[in-house]
Amino acid sequence: MPKSTRFVIVVCAVAIAMVLLLQFYWVKNYYIVNQATFEKEVNMAFEDALKKEFSLRCDTIQQLLAKRLMDTTEFLITSGFDTAEKKNIFTIANAHQPGQKFSSSALSFRGINKALLPGDTAFKWAIATRFAYTMRTEDLQNHVVYYRTQNLGGFMVDNVNKYDFDTTRLRPVLAHYLKDRNIETPFRFYVRETDSAMNRSHFDEKLLARYPIITKSYPTYKQKGKEQYVRAMFSNPFSYIIGRMGYMFAGSLLLIALVAFSLIYLLRTLFREKRVSAIKNDFISNITHEFKTPIATASAAIEALTGFGVLDDAERTGRYLAHSKNELEKLSALVDKVLNISMYENQDFNIKPEPVDLDIEIRKFLTNATLLPGKEINWNYVNDTGINCVTADKLYFEHAVNNVIDNALKYSGTNVQLQISIYIKSSFLVIAVKDNGIGVAANNLSLVFEKFYRVPTNAHRVKGHGLGLSYVKSIIERHGGWCKMESEPGKGSILSLAWPI
Structure with a gap:
């Protein structure tokens, strides 16, 4: 192979290798950036989901509390005017033990300053709802239960245990928040009794191989059991990252394909031209030999006719002329073949069926x-x-x-x-x-x-x-x-x- 050809091949190979390496470097770095973005997004979604799931549990218990306070067999709701503060004070007492009671003027702060009259169910519901909201903010959201009355404290504890943290309820909430971020990567929960809220836990390599993305740890405040901390684990987020990379990834692949195609096409053209050149050289060598043979034979016959007195011998003259004629006919046939091929290439090839x-x-x-x-x-x-x-x-x-x-x-x-x-x-x-x-x-x-x-x-x-x-x-x-x-x-x-x- 000529040195110039080898040089061209080496330059092309080096060029495509550099393009491939640069594209690989860019794509790899962009992939890492998007993987970090994915981890950030799932952490935010997981935190929002935990807050939302806890809020939904509080909503449920708050509604149950309000309905429970309306039960006259369990609680007595009364009001009294405080002359010193010039506002109504509302009291909730245990119907079984009237001495157990607690009071609040929460409704007065909302601009409602009237007494509770017997039979005013609507206003009684407003009072019960307000008391339930107060207990939600003071008790549930602080993860404690104050026994204002025995029966109310017991009711709250029972329902807190009933609606305790459960990954079954958390799953659809997290899936919703992930979908809002266009994330549909499969996940599962990882719960344990102790964990690091600073996200400094070390995980088994087999677990990381299956779930390379694991969120931060958050407390569950579970009343019973060992599930005190929870994390969400995600399988390989390849499809999500490729989706975010979008046109850049497709453009990189297209560029790589174009460069590879150009190199292959260039090399094929180079070798084809080399082969065509070799074939043409062989053809020229063959055709030259074929041309020379009849020309030499005819020339020798003519030389004999003119230089050696052959014209005086009719038999020899006829033989030499016949040889010359045969060789010239071969030469003519050969020229016809070349011309026919040329005519075809020039579209000057008419047929008459x-x-x-x-x-x-x-x-x-x-x-x-x-x-x-x-x-x-x-x-x-x-x-x-x-x-x-x-x-x-x-x-x-x-x-x-x-x-x-x-x-x-x-x-x-x-x-x-x-x-x-x-x-x-x-x-x-x-x-x-x-x-x-x-x-x-x-x-x-x-x-x-x-x-x-x-x-x-x-x-x-x-x-x-x-x-x-x-x-x-x-x-x-x-x-x-x-x-x-x-x-x-x-x-x-x-x-x-x-x-x-």
């Missing part, structure tokens, strides 16, 4: 082939389709079929077994030419129809220019058909030409 008799034409080609010196040729022709004619340009049809048969003979040994069969496949009439030649390796089959290409192992055995099959493909495609080669080294080849019916 007409009915062509398959049997007559193919048998003529095979009969002529048997006259080839130095080879024993046996052929078999089968056409069971019932179709004897195909619509094609007769001249180009002859060129295509003749080239294929010529190739089969050229790349076979001295004992040639040729099988030509015609069949129908998907609205195409297929002419298949099978030989017992040297064959073509699988890695070369896709290249045999390319212009100037010759199979490396065959190039030194048989003379050629790499134009024949390329020319055949041009003819077939211009007629709207297709061609295909099947082959195995040492087992011969089958070359199929498909013509539209």
Whole structure:
């Protein structure tokens, strides 16, 4: 490989490696930032959820307290005017033990300064609701219960125990707050008797492998049991982070793909041009040799005619002229092949379709082939389709079929077994030419129809220019058909030409 080519490859490889490393560095750092954001968001959501869940429990107990205070079999609610303070004082007493009671002027602070009259249920409910709210703020929210009366304290303790902290009630609340932050990562709760509220706990590596994000610890103030602290644990937040990275992540992947594609395309183009250059050089070498041979032969014959008195001998003159004519005809045929390929590339390749008799034409080609010196040729022709004619340009049809048969003979040994069969496949009439030649390796089959290409192992055995099959493909495609080669080294080849019916 030339140094310049190696240099280009190394520069391209280094460039794409640097782009990939930079993209990886940016994406990795951005991922870490978003992971930290995720941890912050779930901590905030978890704190809000705990407060909300506790608030909902307090709401429930507050409503139960208000209803309980309205029960006259348990509590007596009365009012009295305080002349010193000039406001009504409301008292709640234990109906079973009237001596147990407590008073408050809370309603007076709200601008309600009237006495409770018998039968005024609405005002009594307002008093009960206000007392329940007071006990919520003074007791429940401070996580204590004051026994203002025995039956009220007992009722509050029973309900605090009944509506104690429970992860079952916390789960839907946390899920709601997480959804508000577009987080749908699976989670579970981690509760224990002792923990660090400063978030300095150490966790087992197996646990962290399953749940890499664990929130801070918060107290539950659970009345009974060992669940005094709770955390929320989240599985890998990959989908959430990728969702937040969005267009940046997609853009990075696109950029990496584009750079990789550009490098691959550049290298493929480079190697293709190198291969084409090598093929053209080989073609020029072959064609030059082929041109030189007839030219040298004709020149020698003409020199003999002019310089050695051959003109006086009619028999020798005729022989030399015949040699010159044959060599010039070979030269003309070779030039025609090159010109035909050039015409096809320049779109100057007009066909004139007409009915062509398959049997007559193919048998003529095979009969002529048997006259080839130095080879024993046996052929078999089968056409069971019932179709004897195909619509094609007769001249180009002859060129295509003749080239294929010529190739089969050229790349076979001295004992040639040729099988030509015609069949129908998907609205195409297929002419298949099978030989017992040297064959073509699988890695070369896709290249045999390319212009100037010759199979490396065959190039030194048989003379050629790499134009024949390329020319055949041009003819077939211009007629709207297709061609295909099947082959195995040492087992011969089958070359199929498909013509539209």
